[in-house]
Amino acid sequence: xxxxxxxxxxxxxxxxxxxxxxxxxxxxxxxxxxxxxxxxxxxxxxxxxxxxxxxxxxxxxxxxxxxxxxxxxxxxxxxxxxxxxxxxxxxxxxxxxxxxxxxxxxxxxxxxxxxxxxxxxxxxxxxxxxxxxxxxxxxxxxxxxxxxxxxxxxxxxxxxxxxxxxxxxxxxxxxxxxxxxxxxxxxxxxxxxxxxxxxxxxxxxxxxxxxxxxxxxxxxxxxxxxxxxxxxxxxxxxxxx
Numbered sequence: 001x002x003x004x005x006x007x008x009x010x011x012x013x014x015x016x017x018x019x020x021x022x023x024x025x026x027x028x029x030x031x032x033x034x035x036x037x038x039x040x041x042x043x044x045x046x047x048x049x050x051x052x053x054x055x056x057x058x059x060x061x062x063x064x065x066x067x068x069x070x071x072x073x074x075x076x077x078x079x080x081x082x083x084x085x086x087x088x089x090x091x092x093x094x095x096x097x098x099x100x101x102x103x104x105x106x107x108x109x110x111x112x113x114x115x116x117x118x119x120x121x122x123x124x125x126x127x128x129x130x131x132x133x134x135x136x137x138x139x140x141x142x143x144x145x146x147x148x149x150x151x152x153x154x155x156x157x158x159x160x161x162x163x164x165x166x167x168x169x170x171x172x173x174x175x176x177x178x179x180x181x182x183x184x185x186x187x188x189x190x191x192x193x194x195x196x197x198x199x200x201x202x203x204x205x206x207x208x209x210x211x212x213x214x215x216x217x218x219x220x221x222x223x224x225x226x227x228x229x230x231x232x233x234x235x236x237x238x239x240x241x
Contacts, residue, residue: 030093030096030226030227030229031227033092033226034093034226034230036086037086037087037091037219037223038219038220039083040084040086040090041083041216041219041223042216044083045083047076047077047078047081048205048208049209050072050205051072051080052065052072052076056202057203059148059151060144063140063143064135066131066135067136067143068135070136076128080121081122081126084118084122085118085119085122088114088117088119088122088166090223091114091169091170092112092115093226094110094226097180097222097229103178103180104176106172106176106179107172109172110172110175110176113166113168113169113172114165117164117166117167118163120160120162120163120165123159124160124163131147134147167195170191170218170219171188174187174222183218183222187217187221188218190214190217193214194214194215195215197211198212
């Protein structure tokens with residue numbers, strides 16, 4: 001049995017073409033991912049700040065809060081949706097910062113956990129539009145019964161559980177990058193502080209936005225590191241051309 005093999009082109013077998021360094025198309029995604037980490041973090045903070053205030057964490061008060069101001073509910077939901085989406089995609093580029101084996105497995109694991117968890121959040125956040133609508137269109141008792149029926153379903157429960165990975169995943173990334181020597185272990189401090197503060201009190205838009213801003217510091221630092229890495233590699237490639 002014989003087969004015909006196509007010879008690889010020069011661009012696949014060498015690091016240069018016409019004497020100039022060749023860089024993969026994927027390397028161009030690094031600054032985009034860095035920008036997405038920064039933008040996504042800021043969108044998330046804005047989404048928290050614009051969230052409708054609620055009297056308590058009870059389902060009835062949550063429903064009433066979303067129904068009270070349709071515009072504010074829609075604005076917050078969209079900011080949180082796209083903020084989490086940008087973060088979910090951007091975290092997948094974090095392993096590109098690691099050189100060598102040290103910290104690579106941890107960073108990859110954290111990146112995947114972050115993406116799965118934050119993508120799950122983007123879907124659940126869009127439920128705010130529906131929740132606000134039934135709160136406006138139905139009587140309170142019917143709206144509450146319908147909301148609890150949907151939110152209590154097994155499928156929504158699975159999605160809700162997966163969102164926890166969006167909290168855990170970035171912490172694992174920070175640990176992986178620190179172990180690899182890319183960043184400092186101190187980046188874990190604001191992330192853990194933000195989680196602890198948000199778990200210590202009932203939801204209020206402005207305080208939680210402040211907590212989110214503190215927690216965004218490590219993501220912004222890593223986003224800037226991605227952009228800096230791309231610039232450094234570009235400068236090196238240009239200098240050796």
